[in-house]
Amino acid sequence: AQSVTQLDSHVSVSEGTPVLLRCNYSSSYSPSLFWYVQHPNKGLQLLLKYTSAATLVKGINGFEAEFKKSETSFHLTKPSAHMSDAAEYFCVVSDRTGANNLFFGTGTRLTVIP
Amino acid sequence: EAGVVQSPRYKIIEKKQPVAFWCNPISGHNTLYWYLQNLGQGPELLIRYENEEAVDDSQLPKDRFSAERLKGVDSTLKIQPAELGDSAVYLCASSFGNRETQYFGPGTRLLVL
Numbered sequence: 001a002q003s004v005t006q007l008d009s010h011v012s013v014s015e016g017t018p019v020l021l022r023c024n025y026s027s028s029y030s031p032s033l034f035w036y037v038q039h040p041n042k043g044l045q046l047l048l049k050y051t052s053a054a055t056l057v058k059g060i061n062g063f064e065a066e067f068k069k070s071e072t073s074f075h076l077t078k079p080s081a082h083m084s085d086a087a088e089y090f091c092v093v094s095d096r097t098g099a100n101n102l103f104f105g106t107g108t109r110l111t112v113i114p
Numbered sequence: 115e116a117g118v119v120q121s122p123r124y125k126i127i128e129k130k131q132p133v134a135f136w137c138n139p140i141s142g143h144n145t146l147y148w149y150l151q152n153l154g155q156g157p158e159l160l161i162r163y164e165n166e167e168a169v170d171d172s173q174l175p176k177d178r179f180s181a182e183r184l185k186g187v188d189s190t191l192k193i194q195p196a197e198l199g200d201s202a203v204y205l206c207a208s209s210f211g212n213r214e215t216q217y218f219g220p221g222t223r224l225l226v227l
Contacts (some may be wrong), residue, residue: 030161036218041123042204043117043151043218043219043220043221044157044207044218046215049215085183090156100209101159101162101170102157102159102216104157104158105156106154107155108155108156
């Protein structure tokens with residue numbers, strides 16, 4: 001079975017400081033992992049994805065995530081937070097079968113303090 | 115290129131009334147998904163279509179929920195009758211075949227009174 005655990009329901013950072021959103025996964029297979037962002041009243045947008053290529057994945061808007069198999073983690077980071085980064089972030093695992101069903105975490109709300 | 119389109123964006127109904135949501139996927143995407151997102155939770159899959167065929171509807175509560183994708187493009191999700199617990203955001207997503215990236219619409223926020 002596939003699942004993800006987002007370790008923090010809410011993270012608050014000051015503008016210009018680093019962002020760390022934590023995610024641990026559980027998968028019976030070699031997983032595909034994703035981070036999606038959801039701004040208020042907007043659709044989920046893909047930030048980045050890992051599909052067994054490079055373990056350090058770079059995404060849009062300066063975000064990146066590192067796949068660590070030994071720690072079953074896929075934490076999302078950004079060196080310097082911007083006000084526009086305030087949103088809900090979801091860590092997602094795919095079962096990589098033909099169905100490619102996605103399993104979402106419960107989300108982490110990022111607040112950026114000016 | 116237009117993204118996934120959903121309508122309506124918001125819907126308020128009284129319990130026991132029917133309601134329907136519409137989704138138009140990205141052009142060329144043959145796989146379409148409906149998700150349910152409860153407040154404070156991540157989305158959960160309700161049903162997945164490959165073209166016009168519902169290939170995974172195991173999580174769809176079939177006593178009150180139904181869906182269709184008659185021509186393999188647009189899709190409609192219906193609830194009849196609605197219950198208070200159905201208040202949530204209903205998301206539609208689409209993808210191109212077996213490619214894993216799913217593109218999401220803005221969702222329909224349903225409030226059942």
